[in-house]
């Protein structure tokens with residue numbers, strides 16, 4: 001396992017930038033998905049209306065989350081589903097381990113679920129002596145390699161086919177190949193045996209419909225259908241924010257999610273599961289257990305700005321659009337959720353102490369907000385969290401490197417902007433001394449003893465101040481006429 | 482004990498939700514950008530309405546765009562002929578098509594019995610442990626969506642859940658009259674049922690992945706070949 005964490009974001013990012021293979025792969029993926037998303041959105045005449053409507057539905061759900069959850073649960077319970085409530089990841093894992101133990105389960109197949117990544121379920125199951133296999137091809141690859149996902153939609157985007165071939169040769173004993181079809185069919189054949197032997201299937205949930213108690217899951221590979229159809233027991237892990245009010249609302253979300261994620265009009269499969277099967281001889285599991293996970297989500301409801309984070313439908317569009325993600329990829333974020341949405345969700349789920357570099361991992365360009373199908377104002381959220389870090393968080397966070405300086409700098413800036421004489425004076429002083437650091441008409445990397453200027457210029461050039469200020473020019477021009 | 486502690490967790494979560502929402506009331510009042518869902522969303526209706534013939538064409542075009550095969554026929558005996566051609570062709574490939582599973586629809590069984598091909602095994606709705614031993618699965622599709630080339634499989638109407646999923650080839654028979662134009666229309670129909678079916682699956686093309694270097698590979702976990710025979714039922 002790699003031990004990259006959010007605490008070391010700055011170093012992680014530097015390491016990623018030095019990895020030219022990774023950057024090439026990221027460039028291909030993000031630009032391809034970006035183009036496809038745009039074409040798919042343009043293929044609908046009412047894209048903007050759909051976004052507005054989707055966001056309105058999500059806002060309605062979040063403002064009445066308790067009621068919608070109650071409806072959803074009572075409908076699904078009436079159809080035979082069993083519910084379990086987890087305040088945090090550890091509780092969710094304990095519930096699932098108990099369910100597995102009670103059913104003497106020895107082997108579990110899993111389909112891709114961000115929520116179970118969030119709770120580190122696999123670690124807990126393995127500790128309990130239960131074998132768990134990821135069945136999504138990308139997830140399977142990184143499980144074999146003992147790595148973590150680097151993209152929400154394409155988890156193994158950081159690996160080349162050659163690396164995957166070597167991995168398969170080593171772990172599955174196939175002859176070396178660089179044929180993607182061969183690699184895919186190898187995974188298919190290996191995983192078939194796992195599906196046949198599994199006692200329990202664990203999946204995530206994309207949407208839970210309050211009025212019918214239906215859970216909806218989207219995919220392209222078919223492993224989710226296998227996971228939820230073959231084993232005798234199905235456990236679905238669902239974040240409490242995943243509810244939509246009406247069956248009709250699915251029309252909107254099923255138009256937005258695949259188009260935003262991969263540019264498809266629909267993913268290959270959508271499974272709509274409402275409770276358990278009606279007759280014992282029908283296909284499908286005997287029991288359906290739904291684990292409802294809070295893990296910090298309810299807290300985010302307490303402020304309209306943070307509440308937006310819960311509207312996210314995990315499409316991945318903001319990752320592909322983000323100039324920071326495009327350069328460094330998912331691992332640098334050191335958490336399950338990467339990219340712009342990760343930079344706002346991770347600190348809220350895990351607390352600011354260990355994640356305080358993340359809200360700064362953005363140039364606030366706004367590309368994420370432009371593409372987000374539910375119109376989450378991510379730049380505003382980032383600023384909100386930065387504010388929390390400098391103003392409201394614990395003394396340890398506040399006094400961390402750079403934060404005191406940041407607070408001081410903005411206080412001084414405010415002071416100067418309110419007093420023209422102070423502004424003029426500082427500009428004059430700056431002009432006088434900048435000669436020390438200007439080279440070739442720009443301020444490049446300056447030595448570390450210059451303090452904040454060194455920190456700022458370590459990653460970017462700064463334009464020197466003009467010899468004559470605008471004020472001076474204006475005054476002399478006025479004098480001429 | 483376990484029961485009780487989980488009830489406590491449920492209560493704690495609901496309390497936290499209600500507490501947080503109450504705390505944000507004041508801030509919400511100031512929030513100009515807050516969106517509100519005015520009324521229940523209506524299913525999105527199509528802009529232009531197509532007739533059955535052009536819905537069939539549209540369905541075929543969109544299914545083929547996602548690598549599915551579509552055969553349009555006019556009568557029941559054409560369906561048998563189409564089944565024969567598909568299976569006969571597959572028998573010459575590595576997919577073999579010698580072991581055939583069908584859903585428990587009696588009409589499907591009757592149709593397949595009329596197909597003049599050699600088979601090694603034939604089974605109606607095999608169970609989870611048996612279904613891995615088949616090359617081809619044949620089912621009905623309860624509806625189609627023209628705008629996306631999508632099949633609607635409703636497993637309360639026939640046992641099609643595993644037969645349509647596990648064998649490497651899925652052949653679906655679809656009546657032209659059950660093709661609707663949009664996803665919204667299909668969802669509206671599914672919702673109208675007295676009780677929403679326990680398992681409904683939308684299928685758009687064969688199984689696919691692009692998880693390795695974004696290279697498209699067809700047939701990763703689900704069927705790698707999808708054939709849809711659309712019957713216009715002109716003899717009736």
Ligand code: SF4
Nearest residue numbers: 312313315316318372
């Ligand atoms: S924040 Fe928006 S764009 Fe990003 S993953 Fe969530 S829904 Fe998609």
